[in-house]
Amino acid sequence: xxxxxxxxxxxxxxxxxxxxxxxxxxxxxxxxxxxxxxxxxxxxxxxxxxxxxxxxxxxxxxxxxxxxxxxxxxxxxxxxxxxxxxxxxxxxxxxxxxxxxxxxxxxxxxxxxxxxxxxxxxxxxxxxxxxxxxxxxxxxxxxxxxxxxxxxxxxxxxxxxxxxxxxxxxxxxxxxxxxxxxxx
Amino acid sequence: xxxxxxxxxxxxxxxxxxxxxxxxxxxxxxxxxxxxxxxxxxxxxxxxxxxxxxxxxxxxxxxxxxxxxxxxxxxxxxxxxxxxxxxxxxxxxxxxxxxxxxxxxxxxxxxxxxxxxxxxxxxxxxxxxxxxxxxxxxxxxxxxxxxxxxxxxxxxxxxxxxxxxxxxxxxxxxxxxxxxxxxxxxxxxxxxxxxxxxxxxxxxxxxxxxxxxxxxxxxxxxxxxxxxxxxxxxxxxxxxxxxxxxxxxxxxxxxxxxxxxxxxxxxxxxxxxxxxxxxxxxxxxxxxxxxxxxxxxxxxxxxxxxxxxxxxxxxxxxxxxxxxxxxxxxxxxxxxxxxxxxxxxxxxxxxxxxxxxxxxxxxxxxxxxxxxxxxxxxxxxxxxxxxxxxxxxxxxxxxxxxxxxxxxxxxxxxxxxxxxxxxx
Numbered sequence: 001x002x003x004x005x006x007x008x009x010x011x012x013x014x015x016x017x018x019x020x021x022x023x024x025x026x027x028x029x030x031x032x033x034x035x036x037x038x039x040x041x042x043x044x045x046x047x048x049x050x051x052x053x054x055x056x057x058x059x060x061x062x063x064x065x066x067x068x069x070x071x072x073x074x075x076x077x078x079x080x081x082x083x084x085x086x087x088x089x090x091x092x093x094x095x096x097x098x099x100x101x102x103x104x105x106x107x108x109x110x111x112x113x114x115x116x117x118x119x120x121x122x123x124x125x126x127x128x129x130x131x132x133x134x135x136x137x138x139x140x141x142x143x144x145x146x147x148x149x150x151x152x153x154x155x156x157x158x159x160x161x162x163x164x165x166x167x168x169x170x171x172x173x174x175x176x177x178x179x180x181x182x183x184x
Numbered sequence: 185x186x187x188x189x190x191x192x193x194x195x196x197x198x199x200x201x202x203x204x205x206x207x208x209x210x211x212x213x214x215x216x217x218x219x220x221x222x223x224x225x226x227x228x229x230x231x232x233x234x235x236x237x238x239x240x241x242x243x244x245x246x247x248x249x250x251x252x253x254x255x256x257x258x259x260x261x262x263x264x265x266x267x268x269x270x271x272x273x274x275x276x277x278x279x280x281x282x283x284x285x286x287x288x289x290x291x292x293x294x295x296x297x298x299x300x301x302x303x304x305x306x307x308x309x310x311x312x313x314x315x316x317x318x319x320x321x322x323x324x325x326x327x328x329x330x331x332x333x334x335x336x337x338x339x340x341x342x343x344x345x346x347x348x349x350x351x352x353x354x355x356x357x358x359x360x361x362x363x364x365x366x367x368x369x370x371x372x373x374x375x376x377x378x379x380x381x382x383x384x385x386x387x388x389x390x391x392x393x394x395x396x397x398x399x400x401x402x403x404x405x406x407x408x409x410x411x412x413x414x415x416x417x418x419x420x421x422x423x424x425x426x427x428x429x430x431x432x433x434x435x436x437x438x439x440x441x442x443x444x445x446x447x448x449x450x451x452x453x454x455x456x457x458x459x460x461x462x463x464x465x466x467x468x469x470x471x472x473x474x475x476x477x478x479x480x481x482x483x484x485x486x487x488x489x490x491x492x493x494x495x496x497x498x499x500x501x502x503x504x505x506x507x508x509x510x511x512x513x514x515x516x517x518x519x520x521x522x523x524x525x526x527x528x529x530x531x532x533x534x535x536x537x538x539x540x541x542x543x544x545x546x547x548x549x550x551x552x553x554x555x556x557x558x559x560x561x562x563x564x565x566x567x568x569x570x571x572x573x574x575x576x577x578x579x580x581x582x583x584x585x586x587x588x589x590x591x592x593x594x595x596x597x598x599x600x601x602x603x604x605x606x607x608x
Contacts, residue, residue: 040268040273041240041244043269044244044247044273046268048248048262048270049266049267049268050262050266051266
């Protein structure tokens with residue numbers, strides 16, 4: 001009982017005893033167990049299996065004319081698919097690296113020079129840049145223009161002016177044949 | 185209890201302005217607790233922990249659950265199959281409901297055995313009855329959410345109870361449904377209320393604990409603490425004892441979660457709700473079965489009052505009568521330890537509750553040993569249930585001669601300990 005706690009037979013010379021060991025061991029096991037129990041709650045909020053299953057999108061490129069763009073949805077985000085004109089390709093390839101905010105060769109951003117495929121989400125704060133449809137502002141570099149905070153992207157989707165820090169990202173994709181791609 | 189002095193400057197700064205650390209120290213560390221509490225006193229804190237786990241898992245499940253008749257069933261199956269650890273959180277929550285009631289029922293029977301409801305703990309007890317009622321409502325509405333066959337028909341049967349109310353019964357039922365049958369509006373509001381009620385329970389638990397901490401815990405001897413020699417600080421003595429009990433509860437709970445997750449569930453609830461077909465055998469969850477048996481026991485009209493109404497009133501009365509227990513029990517002695525006759529009646533009452541539960545689990549027209557209709561047994565069980573409160577409790581206080589109550593907790597503890605060697 002409470003009255004008989006005065007003498008601790010397990011006490012050693014250095015002032016540590018079995019009780020200290022038990023207290024630390026118990027607390028440690030309890031803390032580790034609680035931390036482990038948190039993981040299912042955290043992982044519960046991650047993308048679920050059915051969401052991950054929608055991670056690829058196939059796109060038929062055949063109806064797209066030269067100089068036309070389409071927007072497809074991949075993982076809930078817009079992907080810009082543009083069949084570039086020879087002029088656009090030429091401009092994109094001729095830009096000196098020193099002029100770029102995030103230097104990147106045009107050749108590194110496309111698998112086939114005709115087809116520019118990138119995620120159409122502004123790298124500043126997530127708006128969708130304009131320039132997909134004819135008549136929309138394309139910005140000072142004739143590519144895309146984000147209306148939210150004025151970021152200008154060139155014909156390779158690289159950031160040239162404005163607050164966005166990075167070029168429009170390129171999603172993983174492959175050509176299944178000449179007119180079909182699989183994104184993701 | 186002296187206010188502790190804090191060494192940590194941040195703790196000190198906060199505590200001077202908002203004495204939260206002193207409060208915690210006073211109520212959870214220094215808090216004087218009877219030194220003779222046995223393991224039956226674990227179940228209050230266990231219930232509190234189960235409530236917290238239920239709220240946590242419930243909030244998480246709501247992140248993926250969809251309260252719509254077209255999606256509810258599928259969203260629960262999606263939680264089971266596609267959502268990371270969804271199966272774990274759902275099974276913890278689902279079996280947690282049963283664990284909650286096991287723990288709380290033991291807690292209630294502990295109170296009945298040791299007379300914990302008596303002066304000056306009447307309000308503490310009444311708050312407990314309110315918590316029990318709120319738990320039942322919450323559990324029932326949670327059972328509806330997966331939108332299986334048992335969910336749907338439980339919702340239909342339970343809400344239809346209110347149609348027994350004279351004159352406005354049908355209007356009340358239609359109001360509860362938000363329509364002319366259990367449908368999407370019903371599911372939506374049940375989800376809303378199922379989310380709300382646990383927080384109301386949480387608030388009631390706070391009041392329950394507030395009342396508890398005024399006059400402190402009762403104890404197996406049922407006598408008051410008379411001084412420091414009768415108590416020990418809550419920490420570490422009862423924190424460690426409660427932690428051990430929590431470990432045991434977790435072993436049992438996780439056994440069901442991992443090895444028998446659907447043990448408490450009716451298989452029919454994995455069939456999506458169909459408003460056109462009722463399952464052959466409708467039963468509530470086990471924790472509501474005794475009350476369901478009382479509902480079904482009333483098959484006869486009394487004068488002009490229809491049986492249906494009496495059944496519903498009897499069912500609600502069987503819980504509400506607990507509110508009056510502190511005054512129905514006329515004995516001044518709290519603990520059944522010193523009440524030889526009450527102790528026997530306590531066990532009769534306990535068995536009666538088990539029998540009512542068994543009756544509630546069986547079809548209404550079944551026979552026991554091919555001869556005795558279960559209905560008759562249910563009616564006798566129901567009669568005893570009420571007689572126990574309105575007859576046994578008041579009369580025993582007058583007729584029973586209690587045994588001698590010890591002078592103090594410490595005196596009883598010392599007397600029970602073997603004498604030290606050489607002291608004889």
